[in-house]
Amino acid sequence: MFVRPSGISIDEMGYALSRLEIEEFYDEGSAMNEASNSHGKSKSPLNLDHEIAQLTKLRSEPHQQLSKAIPGAERDLPVSVVKMLAGRECNYSGRGKFSSADRCHVLSRYLPVNGPWLVDQMPSRAYVSQFSADGSLFFAGFQGSQIKIYNVERGWKVQKNIYAKSLRWTITDTSLSPNQCHLVYASMSPIVHIINVGSAATESVANITELHDGLDLSAAADGSYSFGIFSVKFSTDGRELVAGSSDDSIYVYDLEANKLSLRIPAHLSDVNTVCFADESGHLIYSGSDDNLCKVWDRRCLTAKGKAAGILTGHLEGITFLDSRGDGRYLISNGKDQAIKLWDIRKMSSNASCDVERRPYEWDYRWMDYPPQARDLKHPCxxxxxxxxxxxxxRTLIRCYFSPEYSTGQKYIYTGSHDSCVYVYDLVSGAQVAVLKHHNSPVRDCSWHPNYPMLVSSSWEGDVVRWEFPENGKTPTPMSKKRIRRRHFY
Structure with missing residues (x-):
């Protein structure tokens, strides 16, 4: 029975748990250790002696007065939610309610590991899948020219079924505008298409039922080279797009002026991933197959003509970047089989040192990573x-910070070629969860911004959601055959 404890609002706790479930998780010790033990071996702790460790703790630990006032509370273990409720009722913190850190302390312990529940099943590979900023919508792009937008609050009903125009190879990336009115999609073409997703029509067939405007990024390259777009993102204010391309460049498109405003010859190889660093839009992060992450400051780009800084450490190409949103920290996924956390205050003005040529031949598109390469470290x-x-x-696997609202960005999560989703503790480095269901690479996954819900999508075409738990129940493990019967019925 799923029971909401008396006096707790959904705004304060999201998915509240029954008293029995809370006591079971917290009276036996650390939920983190339990998750690690149940999902495989954890990595040795990092024990970060760093500012980000303190910032993360401030975002995801109970109020100091509340934890101190609770009899028997241990600083190194999660504070019991039952005792936190008692402390709130007695107003130990002096606030009369849970703080955002209190809420994150509760919600971040309930990882979305139960499931999966089927969202959709398509006959082609899923390449991108993300929640909207408020979590009300979810969109997924497939190799078979389709993009689907699901209304999460209406039982995952398909709100928009989009058939892409002039698709080359696959949909490489999609991005939803902050006001959720427009969606852009890219493929291995210099044309990025933008559509109105707020229209009433469910079926959106390119230039037949709805107009899919083309934004041409090739003007700056004089149209002399047909390149592809690997990554495209809206700015926080929705006025600009930033894109990374196969011609080693970054493009910025001004949507209000309807023209390309900036092209940066940024790297020595494909720019696989780009994003804005924060709400200001001044800083852009980029990652490339030249193994480098770069930081670009548009305020001084014209004068300097080069990156504001370079971050070295990966031994292979960068597949994805995610900003923490504070203009300071970011993470990158690399073909050297590692995620790295960066502080741009540590960046250098140029590549700090040369790396010796690797003593092995390797192509990530069809070869396994060489065992001898796993122990190699970048000298700088x-x-x-x-x-x-x-x-x-095989593909540009993506990684992200967990949501600020419900976890205080306490975790990092990523898809994986081995068909799983991995969740790591940001501070300790421990592997706290591994979600197993798919039988093909998981290229993308997305954590709901407010609730313990995560959706993963795979090259097999399955889009599934994981929760803690749905309606207080854990689903019976389903075979592949059973999932397909459920889908078609």
Whole structure:
């Protein structure tokens, strides 16, 4: 029976748990250790002696007065939620309610590991899948020219079924505008298409039922080279797009002026991933197959003509970047089978040192990562921390910080070539969960911004969601055959 404890609002706790479940998780010790033990061996702790460790704790630990006032509370173990409720009722913190850190302390312990429940099943590979900023919508792009937008609050009903225009190879990336009115999609073409997703029509067939406007990024290259777009993102204010391309460049498109505003010859190889660093839009992060992450400051780009800084540490190409949103920290996924955490205050003005040519031949598109390469370290690694355990092969696997609202960005999570989703503790580096269901690479996954729910999508075409738990119940493990019967019925 799923019971909401008396006096707790959904805004304060999200998915509240029954008293029995809370006591079971917290009276036996650390939920983190339990998750690690139940999902495989954990990595040795990082024990970060760093500012980000303190910032993360401030975002995800109970109020100091509340934890001190609770009899028997241990600083190194999660404080019992039952005791936190009692402390709140007695107003130990002097606030009369849970703080955002109190809420994160509760919610971050309930990882979305139960499931999966089927969202959709498609006959082609899923390449991208993300929640909207408020979690009300979820969109997924497939190799078979389709993009689906699901209404999460209406039982995952398909709100928009989009058939892409002039698709080359696959949909490489999609991005939803902050106001959730427009969606852009890219493929191995210099044309990025934008559509109105707020229209009433469910079926959106390119230039037949709805207009899919083309934004041409090739103007700056004089149209002399047909390149592809690997990554495209809206700015926080929705006025600009930033894109990374196969011609080693970064493009910025001004949507209000409807023209390309900036092209940066950024790297020595494909720019696989780009994003804005924060709400200001001044800083852009980029990652490339030249093994480097770069930081670009648009305020001084014209004068300097080069990157504001370079972050070295990966031994192979960068597949994805995610910003913490504070203009300071970011993470990158690399083909060297590692996620790295960066502080841009540690960046250098140029590549700090040369790396010796690797003593092996390897192509991530069809070969396994060489065992002898796993022990290699970059001699000038500038990263703050490294997280390993997942695999990055065949495709540009993505990684993210967990949501600020419900976890205080306490975790890092990533898809993996081995068909799983991995969740790491940001501070300790421990592998706290491994979600197993798919039988093909998981290229993308997304954690709901407010609730303990995660959706993963795979090259097999399955899009599934994981929760803690749905309606207080854990689903019966389902075979592949059973999932397909459920889908078609």
């Amino acid at each position: 690694d500038q990263s703050v921390a490294t997280y390993t355990g997942h695999s990055v092969l």
